Amino acid sequence: MTWVFDHLGLLGGLTGTHVYLALVPLVVGLVLAIPLGWLASRSRPARAVLLSVSGLLYTIPSLALIVVLPGIIGTKILDSVNVIIPLTIYTVALLVRSIADALTSVPATVVAAATAIGYRPLRRFASVEFPLAVPVVIAGLRVAAVSNISLVSIGALIGISGYGVLFTDGFQLGFMTEIVVGVVATLLLALVADALLLLIGRLLTPWTRAGR
Amino acid sequence: MIEFQAVTKRFDDGTVAVDDLNLSVDPGRITVFVGPSGCGKTTSLRMVNRMIDATSGTITVDGNDIRQSDPPLLRRGIGYVIQQAGLFPHRTVVDNVATVPMLAGWPRHKAKKRAVELLETVGLPAELGEKYPAQLSGGQQQRVGVARALAVDPPVLLMDEPFSAVDPVVREGLQDELLRLQDELGKTIVFVTHDIDEAIKLGDKVAVFRTGGVLAQYDKPSELLARPADNFVASFVGRDRGYRALGFLPASGLPIGELATVELGATAVDARSALRDGWAVVVDGARCPIGWVSEKHLATVDGEISRDSSLSGGSLYDVDNGSLRSALDAALSSPSALGVAVDSTGAVVGSVTADDVLSALAAARTAGEVPQ
Numbered sequence: 001m002t003w004v005f006d007h008l009g010l011l012g013g014l015t016g017t018h019v020y021l022a023l024v025p026l027v028v029g030l031v032l033a034i035p036l037g038w039l040a041s042r043s044r045p046a047r048a049v050l051l052s053v054s055g056l057l058y059t060i061p062s063l064a065l066i067v068v069l070p071g072i073i074g075t076k077i078l079d080s081v082n083v084i085i086p087l088t089i090y091t092v093a094l095l096v097r098s099i100a101d102a103l104t105s106v107p108a109t110v111v112a113a114a115t116a117i118g119y120r121p122l123r124r125f126a127s128v129e130f131p132l133a134v135p136v137v138i139a140g141l142r143v144a145a146v147s148n149i150s151l152v153s154i155g156a157l158i159g160i161s162g163y164g165v166l167f168t169d170g171f172q173l174g175f176m177t178e179i180v181v182g183v184v185a186t187l188l189l190a191l192v193a194d195a196l197l198l199l200i201g202r203l204l205t206p207w208t209r210a211g212r
Numbered sequence: 213m214i215e216f217q218a219v220t221k222r223f224d225d226g227t228v229a230v231d232d233l234n235l236s237v238d239p240g241r242i243t244v245f246v247g248p249s250g251c252g253k254t255t256s257l258r259m260v261n262r263m264i265d266a267t268s269g270t271i272t273v274d275g276n277d278i279r280q281s282d283p284p285l286l287r288r289g290i291g292y293v294i295q296q297a298g299l300f301p302h303r304t305v306v307d308n309v310a311t312v313p314m315l316a317g318w319p320r321h322k323a324k325k326r327a328v329e330l331l332e333t334v335g336l337p338a339e340l341g342e343k344y345p346a347q348l349s350g351g352q353q354q355r356v357g358v359a360r361a362l363a364v365d366p367p368v369l370l371m372d373e374p375f376s377a378v379d380p381v382v383r384e385g386l387q388d389e390l391l392r393l394q395d396e397l398g399k400t401i402v403f404v405t406h407d408i409d410e411a412i413k414l415g416d417k418v419a420v421f422r423t424g425g426v427l428a429q430y431d432k433p434s435e436l437l438a439r440p441a442d443n444f445v446a447s448f449v450g451r452d453r454g455y456r457a458l459g460f461l462p463a464s465g466l467p468i469g470e471l472a473t474v475e476l477g478a479t480a481v482d483a484r485s486a487l488r489d490g491w492a493v494v495v496d497g498a499r500c501p502i503g504w505v506s507e508k509h510l511a512t513v514d515g516e517i518s519r520d521s522s523l524s525g526g527s528l529y530d531v532d533n534g535s536l537r538s539a540l541d542a543a544l545s546s547p548s549a550l551g552v553a554v555d556s557t558g559a560v561v562g563s564v565t566a567d568d569v570l571s572a573l574a575a576a577r578t579a580g581e582v583p584q
Contacts, residue, residue: 107298109294109295109296109297109298110298110299110300110301112263112294112298113292113294113297113298113299113300113357114298114300115263115287116261116263116287116292116294116298116370117287117288117292117311117312117315117360118284118285118286118287118288118312118315118316119284119315120284128300128302131302132300132301132302205302207301207302207303207344207346210343210344210346210347
């Protein structure tokens with residue numbers, strides 16, 4: 001415990017970086033997954049291709065991806081993009097299926113009614129179809145957020161600091177406390193992120209809880 | 213108002229949904245498209261607001277060829293009520309109705325105010341406005357659907373099997389409500405249904421479609437019943453066609469006979485002395501009929517005549533605007549074979565008999581009032 005209080009500055013900095021490295025891929029991944037999910041909900045061939053590709057992407061081992069990626073895209077070895085891009089890929093892979101399924105399950109009569117009262121397609125998507133998909137999207141985001149928070153730690157192996165640094169240092173020094181602190185901090189952060197997303201979801205969808 | 217000129221719709225797979233349709237919808241009236249499934253009635257309706265585009269032919273609304281218009285703008289000017297209401301589950305009832313005026317560019321507060329007014333117009337309490345569609349019954353949802361379609365007061369209303377998903381009792385209430393609204397609003401309504409009884413009840417004119425998208429007959433309901441164009445229409449119009457046609461003949465000339473009445477609370481002895489040919493109608497203080505008593509039945513009654521101790525009666529015949537059908541049904545459904553005739557307040561005015569109805573029918577036929 002004293003170690004924690006002696007290193008509050010370090011832990012604060014690591015938390016900031018860790019959140020940044022997990023959050024940016026979550027947001028970018030969502031923004032990319034919405035049009036892809038829409039495409040997959042619209043055409044059967046697009047659905048087949050997008051869903052199998054995203055399934056495949058998710059099976060690439062994270063460590064391999066993080067190590068190999070800088071060589072492929074030519075970024076510097078300590079660039080945080082090296083972590084952000086793989087995590088974005090995983091987020092997209094997770095969300096495309098959720099969003100496609102959520103959009104497919106919007107009742108046809110609701111979409112037809114929206115068209116019939118004069119919505120143009122883009123506005124109809126933004127005002128009717130996507131809001132109805134929000135509960136499923138939030139569920140997907142919760143999985144992606146927790147998964148990102150856990151995967152960010154691997155960045156420490158290529159020198160990108162997050163809580164992962166606590167593990168690498170702890171192992172090198174044989175210092176157990178640091179490792180335990182890293183595990184607890186990761187867990188706490190995951191719980192907080194999950195609770196926040198749950199809260200945002202509830203605020204966005206009062207209609208799902210209206211009783212008779 | 214709405215004109216179909218040689219309109220054909222052929223889908224990509226080659227099926228012809230609508231085959232060379234020529235039809236003119238009367239302004240300010242209800243026109244019903246009816247037919248078995250696959251007859252093209254819904255496709256025809258959806259071509260009017262370009263939810264589906266015709267393969268060939270021309271549709272005009274108010275003289276304008278709809279192909280010249282931008283579909284979303286065209287749709288904002290035409291009310292549309294869909295099966296199962298099609299309400300937006302994530303918006304409150306008021307917001308559902310306000311969607312249409314807001315799409316038309318109204319400010320939010322004005323759109324909401326209009327939405328609240330419309331809930332009253334379709335007979336919904338204002339406090340339902342803040343609920344979500346899932347909290348409403350099927351019938352209430354359908355009323356919200358109608359309110360939404362009326363939101364910007366469009367001259368044309370398209371209704372696509374709007375009442376098919378609600379139970380028969382609620383459906384009848386919604387039909388009556390629609391007729392009442394139409395009396396006030398005088399919209400040009402195109403209504404699609406597969407239910408011929410609904411078509412005959414609601415339609416000023418009815419278009420019967422047959423499988424393959426061919427218009428079989430387009431006529432007033434009374435003509436449809438009296439003179440079906442062919443065997444398909446005759447069988448589609450269904451059983452009891454002759455009996456149902458009586459519904460379109462006014463019973464104004466029908467003689468009203470005398471009827472013995474007994475007030476609620478009278479003693480069995482008084483009731484017995486009031487009987488006429490062995491029967492009397494029990495009435496309440498406002499002379500509204502409660503049921504019947506007969507000589508045989510009174511033998512089992514002790515003390516006063518009550519609601520429970522009278523025999524249940526048949527349907528009632530309204531002398532002011534009843535049809536020969538309602539008069540005949542009143543006579544046939546009455547335990548005494550005398551139909552009870554009431555005035556507009558529901559008070560008993562006399563009796564009708566089946567013989568009189570048939571004589572009146574014969575007289576109307578001689579006078580040429582019955583379509584042949």
